[in-house]
Amino acid sequence: MTNNLEHQEYRDRSYILTKYPISNRTYNKRVKKLETPELSGYTKTIKFGKRVIHESILDEVFLPNRVPNYDKPHQIKKWVHFQMWDYIGNITPPDSDVNTNLELVNELMKILKEFDKTLVLFYSVENSLTIKDTYHTHFLIKSSRTLTRGEIWSKIKGNDLLHEFLKNDYKTNSKFWFEPYDYKIFDDRGLEYTIKYDIKCGLLK
Numbered sequence: 001m002t003n004n005l006e007h008q009e010y011r012d013r014s015y016i017l018t019k020y021p022i023s024n025r026t027y028n029k030r031v032k033k034l035e036t037p038e039l040s041g042y043t044k045t046i047k048f049g050k051r052v053i054h055e056s057i058l059d060e061v062f063l064p065n066r067v068p069n070y071d072k073p074h075q076i077k078k079w080v081h082f083q084m085w086d087y088i089g090n091i092t093p094p095d096s097d098v099n100t101n102l103e104l105v106n107e108l109m110k111i112l113k114e115f116d117k118t119l120v121l122f123y124s125v126e127n128s129l130t131i132k133d134t135y136h137t138h139f140l141i142k143s144s145r146t147l148t149r150g151e152i153w154s155k156i157k158g159n160d161l162l163h164e165f166l167k168n169d170y171k172t173n174s175k176f177w178f179e180p181y182d183y184k185i186f187d188d189r190g191l192e193y194t195i196k197y198d199i200k201c202g203l204l205k
Contacts, residue, residue, distance in 0.1 A: 080122055085122075090138045103161070120204070
Protein backbone atom coordinates (compact mmCIF):
# COMPACT_ATOMS: atom_id res chain seq x y z
CA MET A 1 0.00 0.00 0.00
CA THR A 2 1.35 3.42 -0.93
CA ASN A 3 1.37 5.93 1.89
CA ASN A 4 0.28 9.15 0.20
CA LEU A 5 -1.26 11.00 3.12
CA GLU A 6 0.02 14.41 2.07
CA HIS A 7 -2.04 14.69 -1.10
CA GLN A 8 -5.45 13.36 -0.03
CA GLU A 9 -8.03 14.15 2.62
CA TYR A 10 -9.44 12.53 5.73
CA ARG A 11 -13.14 11.62 5.75
CA ASP A 12 -15.59 11.10 8.59
CA ARG A 13 -18.38 8.58 9.20
CA SER A 14 -21.04 10.77 7.57
CA TYR A 15 -19.07 11.04 4.32
CA ILE A 16 -18.40 7.30 4.23
CA LEU A 17 -22.04 6.33 4.84
CA THR A 18 -23.15 8.70 2.10
CA LYS A 19 -20.69 7.38 -0.47
CA TYR A 20 -20.54 3.66 0.24
CA PRO A 21 -23.40 1.13 0.17
CA ILE A 22 -23.10 0.15 3.83
CA SER A 23 -25.13 0.57 7.01
CA ASN A 24 -24.04 2.01 10.35
CA ARG A 25 -23.69 -1.53 11.65
CA THR A 26 -21.41 -2.51 8.78
CA TYR A 27 -19.37 0.66 9.27
CA ASN A 28 -18.79 -0.26 12.90
CA LYS A 29 -17.57 -3.70 11.88
CA ARG A 30 -15.32 -2.51 9.08
CA VAL A 31 -13.73 0.28 11.09
CA LYS A 32 -12.18 -2.34 13.37
CA LYS A 33 -9.78 -3.12 10.52
CA LEU A 34 -8.11 0.18 11.34
CA GLU A 35 -6.81 -1.35 14.56
CA THR A 36 -4.37 -3.50 12.59
CA PRO A 37 -0.75 -2.31 12.35
CA GLU A 38 -1.01 -2.02 8.57
CA LEU A 39 -3.91 0.46 8.68
CA SER A 40 -3.62 2.16 12.04
CA GLY A 41 -1.63 5.07 10.55
CA TYR A 42 -4.51 5.98 8.23
CA THR A 43 -6.92 7.18 10.91
CA LYS A 44 -6.89 9.85 13.60
CA THR A 45 -9.17 11.50 16.13
CA ILE A 46 -10.02 15.17 15.77
CA LYS A 47 -12.17 17.67 17.67
CA PHE A 48 -14.94 16.24 19.89
CA GLY A 49 -13.50 12.75 19.55
CA LYS A 50 -14.55 12.35 15.91
CA ARG A 51 -12.70 9.64 14.00
CA VAL A 52 -11.56 10.48 10.47
CA ILE A 53 -10.04 8.08 7.97
CA HIS A 54 -7.70 8.77 5.11
CA GLU A 55 -9.49 8.49 1.76
CA SER A 56 -6.70 6.44 0.15
CA ILE A 57 -7.89 3.34 2.04
CA LEU A 58 -11.66 3.88 1.97
CA ASP A 59 -12.30 1.47 -0.91
CA GLU A 60 -10.19 -1.22 0.70
CA VAL A 61 -12.01 -0.94 4.02
CA PHE A 62 -15.60 -0.05 3.09
CA LEU A 63 -16.34 -1.18 -0.47
CA PRO A 64 -18.49 -4.36 -0.29
CA ASN A 65 -17.40 -7.44 -2.19
CA ARG A 66 -21.00 -8.40 -2.85
CA VAL A 67 -24.14 -6.72 -4.14
CA PRO A 68 -26.25 -5.03 -1.42
CA ASN A 69 -29.59 -6.55 -0.45
CA TYR A 70 -32.23 -6.11 -3.15
CA ASP A 71 -34.63 -4.53 -0.63
CA LYS A 72 -32.22 -1.60 -0.19
CA PRO A 73 -32.33 0.26 -3.53
CA HIS A 74 -30.55 3.32 -2.08
CA GLN A 75 -27.54 1.10 -1.29
CA ILE A 76 -27.70 -0.61 -4.68
CA LYS A 77 -27.49 2.80 -6.35
CA LYS A 78 -24.29 3.57 -4.45
CA TRP A 79 -22.91 0.16 -5.43
CA VAL A 80 -23.62 0.90 -9.10
CA HIS A 81 -21.16 3.80 -9.03
CA PHE A 82 -18.29 1.53 -8.05
CA GLN A 83 -18.81 -0.91 -10.94
CA MET A 84 -17.46 -0.80 -14.49
CA TRP A 85 -20.43 -1.25 -16.82
CA ASP A 86 -20.17 -2.61 -20.35
CA TYR A 87 -23.54 -1.63 -21.84
CA ILE A 88 -26.33 0.89 -21.37
CA GLY A 89 -29.85 0.91 -22.74
CA ASN A 90 -33.58 1.22 -22.18
CA ILE A 91 -36.92 -0.25 -23.16
CA THR A 92 -39.85 2.09 -23.80
CA PRO A 93 -43.00 -0.01 -24.11
CA PRO A 94 -46.09 2.09 -24.94
CA ASP A 95 -48.93 2.49 -22.41
CA SER A 96 -47.29 0.23 -19.86
CA ASP A 97 -47.42 0.24 -16.07
CA VAL A 98 -44.65 -0.57 -13.59
CA ASN A 99 -45.49 -4.28 -13.38
CA THR A 100 -45.41 -4.61 -17.16
CA ASN A 101 -41.96 -3.03 -17.24
CA LEU A 102 -40.74 -5.42 -14.56
CA GLU A 103 -42.09 -8.38 -16.51
CA LEU A 104 -40.43 -7.15 -19.69
CA VAL A 105 -37.03 -6.54 -18.11
CA ASN A 106 -37.12 -10.03 -16.61
CA GLU A 107 -37.93 -11.48 -20.03
CA LEU A 108 -35.06 -9.47 -21.51
CA MET A 109 -32.77 -10.86 -18.83
CA LYS A 110 -33.68 -14.42 -19.82
CA ILE A 111 -32.60 -13.61 -23.37
CA LEU A 112 -29.35 -12.00 -22.25
CA LYS A 113 -28.52 -15.04 -20.11
CA GLU A 114 -28.53 -17.12 -23.29
CA PHE A 115 -25.47 -15.13 -24.38
CA ASP A 116 -23.71 -14.87 -21.00
CA LYS A 117 -24.64 -16.87 -17.89
CA THR A 118 -22.63 -14.51 -15.65
CA LEU A 119 -24.26 -11.30 -16.95
CA VAL A 120 -25.50 -8.74 -14.38
CA LEU A 121 -28.21 -6.17 -15.15
CA PHE A 122 -29.19 -3.13 -13.08
CA TYR A 123 -32.56 -1.60 -13.96
CA SER A 124 -34.52 1.48 -12.97
CA VAL A 125 -38.14 2.22 -13.89
CA GLU A 126 -39.03 5.82 -14.80
CA ASN A 127 -42.37 7.55 -15.19
CA SER A 128 -43.01 9.07 -18.62
CA LEU A 129 -42.69 12.85 -18.68
CA THR A 130 -45.34 13.21 -21.38
CA ILE A 131 -47.92 10.46 -20.81
CA LYS A 132 -49.49 9.99 -17.37
CA ASP A 133 -49.24 6.55 -15.73
CA THR A 134 -46.89 5.26 -18.42
CA TYR A 135 -43.41 3.97 -17.60
CA HIS A 136 -40.19 2.80 -19.21
CA THR A 137 -37.01 1.13 -17.96
CA HIS A 138 -33.34 2.11 -18.08
CA PHE A 139 -30.63 -0.50 -17.59
CA LEU A 140 -26.89 -1.07 -17.25
CA ILE A 141 -25.17 -4.37 -18.05
CA LYS A 142 -21.95 -6.06 -17.01
CA SER A 143 -20.96 -8.89 -19.33
CA SER A 144 -17.80 -10.83 -20.15
CA ARG A 145 -19.09 -11.33 -23.70
CA THR A 146 -19.32 -8.89 -26.61
CA LEU A 147 -23.00 -8.23 -27.26
CA THR A 148 -24.70 -6.46 -30.17
CA ARG A 149 -28.12 -4.92 -30.48
CA GLY A 150 -28.76 -6.96 -33.61
CA GLU A 151 -28.30 -10.36 -32.01
CA ILE A 152 -30.38 -9.39 -28.99
CA TRP A 153 -33.13 -7.97 -31.20
CA SER A 154 -33.27 -11.20 -33.18
CA LYS A 155 -34.07 -12.99 -29.92
CA ILE A 156 -36.61 -10.35 -28.90
CA LYS A 157 -38.48 -10.93 -32.15
CA GLY A 158 -38.87 -14.57 -31.10
CA ASN A 159 -40.35 -13.62 -27.72
CA ASP A 160 -44.07 -12.84 -28.10
CA LEU A 161 -44.32 -10.59 -25.04
CA LEU A 162 -41.20 -8.53 -25.71
CA HIS A 163 -41.91 -8.18 -29.40
CA GLU A 164 -45.51 -7.10 -28.76
CA PHE A 165 -44.35 -4.17 -26.61
CA LEU A 166 -41.05 -3.27 -28.29
CA LYS A 167 -41.73 -3.67 -32.01
CA ASN A 168 -41.29 -0.43 -33.94
CA ASP A 169 -44.34 1.47 -35.14
CA TYR A 170 -42.13 3.38 -37.56
CA LYS A 171 -38.62 2.81 -38.90
CA THR A 172 -37.32 5.71 -36.81
CA ASN A 173 -39.22 4.81 -33.63
CA SER A 174 -37.01 2.50 -31.57
CA LYS A 175 -38.42 1.14 -28.33
CA PHE A 176 -35.25 -0.81 -27.55
CA TRP A 177 -32.00 1.10 -27.13
CA PHE A 178 -28.76 -0.78 -26.48
CA GLU A 179 -25.12 0.20 -26.94
CA PRO A 180 -21.69 -0.21 -25.33
CA TYR A 181 -21.04 2.01 -22.32
CA ASP A 182 -18.33 4.35 -23.57
CA TYR A 183 -16.81 6.07 -20.53
CA LYS A 184 -15.11 8.65 -22.75
CA ILE A 185 -18.54 9.79 -23.94
CA PHE A 186 -20.82 9.09 -20.99
CA ASP A 187 -18.37 9.38 -18.07
CA ASP A 188 -20.64 9.08 -14.99
CA ARG A 189 -23.56 10.85 -16.69
CA GLY A 190 -24.93 7.57 -17.99
CA LEU A 191 -24.88 6.12 -14.50
CA GLU A 192 -26.64 9.16 -13.06
CA TYR A 193 -29.19 9.03 -15.86
CA THR A 194 -29.97 5.42 -15.02
CA ILE A 195 -30.02 5.46 -11.22
CA LYS A 196 -31.76 8.75 -10.41
CA TYR A 197 -35.29 7.34 -10.51
CA ASP A 198 -36.93 6.03 -7.33
CA ILE A 199 -40.06 4.31 -8.64
CA LYS A 200 -38.47 0.88 -8.86
CA CYS A 201 -34.90 -0.34 -9.28
CA GLY A 202 -33.02 -3.56 -8.76
CA LEU A 203 -30.38 -6.02 -9.87
CA LEU A 204 -30.83 -9.15 -11.92
CA LYS A 205 -28.11 -11.77 -12.15
